[in-house]
Amino acid sequence: MKIKKYVAEDMKEGMMRVKKDLGMEAVILHSRPVRRKGLLGFFTPRQVEIIAAVDPTRKQPPVNDNMLKKVAEKDQEISSMAEELKELKEKITEISTVALGSGQDEKAGSGVVTKKKSSAYWRNYLEHHDLDPNLMEEIFSEAEEEAARPGRISHAQMAEILKEKASAKISSINGSSNRTQVFVGPTGVGKTTTLAKVAARYSISEQEKVGLVTIDHYRIGAVDQLRAYSEIMDLPLEVVMNPQDLFKVMMRLEGCDRILVDTAGRATGNNEQLEDLAAYIDMLKPADIYLVISATTRRQDISYITEKFARLNYNRLVLTKLDETNSYGALLNSPYYTKVPLAYLTDGQRVPEDLKQAAEIDVAGMLWRAG
Numbered sequence: 326m327k328i329k330k331y332v333a334e335d336m337k338e339g340m341m342r343v344k345k346d347l348g349m350e351a352v353i354l355h356s357r358p359v360r361r362k363g364l365l366g367f368f369t370p371r372q373v374e375i376i377a378a379v380d381p382t383r384k385q386p387p388v389n390d391n392m393l394k395k396v397a398e399k400d401q402e403i404s405s406m407a408e409e410l411k412e413l414k415e416k417i418t419e420i421s422t423v424a425l426g427s428g429q430d431e432k433a434g435s436g437v438v439t440k441k442k443s444s445a446y447w448r449n450y451l452e453h454h455d456l457d458p459n460l461m462e463e464i465f466s467e468a469e470e471e472a473a474r475p476g477r478i479s480h481a482q483m484a485e486i487l488k489e490k491a492s493a494k495i496s497s498i499n500g501s502s503n504r505t506q507v508f509v510g511p512t513g514v515g516k517t518t519t520l521a522k523v524a525a526r527y528s529i530s531e532q533e534k535v536g537l538v539t540i541d542h543y544r545i546g547a548v549d550q551l552r553a554y555s556e557i558m559d560l561p562l563e564v565v566m567n568p569q570d571l572f573k574v575m576m577r578l579e580g581c582d583r584i585l586v587d588t589a590g591r592a593t594g595n596n597e598q599l600e601d602l603a604a605y606i607d608m609l610k611p612a613d614i615y616l617v618i619s620a621t622t623r624r625q626d627i628s629y630i631t632e633k634f635a636r637l638n639y640n641r642l643v644l645t646k647l648d649e650t651n652s653y654g655a656l657l658n659s660p661y662y663t664k665v666p667l668a669y670l671t672d673g674q675r676v677p678e679d680l681k682q683a684a685e686i687d688v689a690g691m692l693w694r695a696g
């Protein structure tokens with residue numbers, strides 16, 4: 326057996342050379358793409374290396390150029406069919422992975438899931454959701470590790486990674502919650518509305534005795550807003566004017582299983598206001614402190630807010646107004662910045678309907694469907 330190696334620009338050219346050199350009976354033992362030698366090889370297209378063999382004892386018909394051309398075309402056809410078959414196999418594997426997996430991926434049903442996309446596509450996709458760049462790098466390094474081909478990540482793989490990231494960040498509320506729960510955050514994000522929704526959940530769904538407290542006497546109408554909810558739900562409401570009053574107020578609500586405390590929205594950059602609020606919160610401990618942020622907040626502002634409000638030692642997050650955006654990076658960014666779990670999400674103004682426990686929500690699915 327005579328065996329020879331060829332390096333050609335492409336398969337077609339390589340086949341021509343093999344047949345011309347070894348004759349029509351030559352067989353291809355192996356072929357693979359290779360880089361050119363030297364530094365230039367990284368910047369120029371790959372070549373193809375072919376190992377061919379022929380039995381020199383066999384009599385071969387004479388070779389002419391026309392025959393060579395036909396053979397090369399046939400070989401080209403066969404190799405592109407092989408490539409197509411390989412892609413088809415990958416698609417079938419992906420479809421069955423998704424079908425056996427979550428089963429809730431809408432894009433799986435539409436068939437889009439079968440396509441592999443470049444890293445650039447996914448970067449664009451996650452940037453649309455305003456995902457933190459470091460978090461994005463974490464996601465990418467995991468995706469690249471799992472990708473069958475470098476730089477090509479399937480929808481199924483990306484969905485799985487987002488799902489893992491989301492569940493690692495969100496489902497970590499363990500154990501029972503505190504009797505006293507305080508809602509803090511920037512102005513107008515939905516603290517009072519969320520508190521009313523949570524109050525309804527405790528008092529109606531869980532049949533607990535709920536008491537309401539507001540230490541927001543700064544904004545005109547703030548007390549009336551909470552009073553309206555307290556009257557509808559028939560819950561006691563106490564208004565606190567200074568930290569010293571808190572002790573007496575808590576005594577009056579002694580019979581309650583749950584005490585929910587509303588606070589005035591604080592301008593994030595105003596340290597004096599935050600210190601003022603901290604004086605109340607220190608007296609309310611032990612308590613769960615919910616930092617309420619609107620999902621429409623830009624990534625940089627979420628980072629700023631979570632840092633400034635850290636003074637209040639919040640241990641839960643609430644994301645509101647999910648109905649007002651279609652970029653959901655805040656869902657992953659906020660727990661990522663704070664290492665604090667997401668407790669609730671709200672997606673509308675209706676009390677009590679538009680409140681979801683974060684653990685009940687398919688966060689990865691939300692990022693997914695909106696992309």
Ligand SMILES: Nc1nc2c(ncn2[C@@H]2O[C@H](COP(=O)(O)OP(=O)(O)OP(=O)(O)O)[C@@H](O)[C@H]2O)c(=O)[nH]1
Nearest residue numbers: 512513514515516517518590645646671672673674
């Ligand atoms: N679309 C939408 N609107 C909401 C949601 N949550 C609250 N809102 C609205 O946002 C506005 C402000 O809500 P509030 O609950 O008063 O906000 P706040 O944080 O208590 O405001 P301040 O006490 O002034 O700081 C109201 O019009 C609410 O109806 C939500 O999930 N989606």
Ligand SMILES: [Mg+2]
Nearest residue numbers: 516517547590
């Ligand atoms: Mg309010």
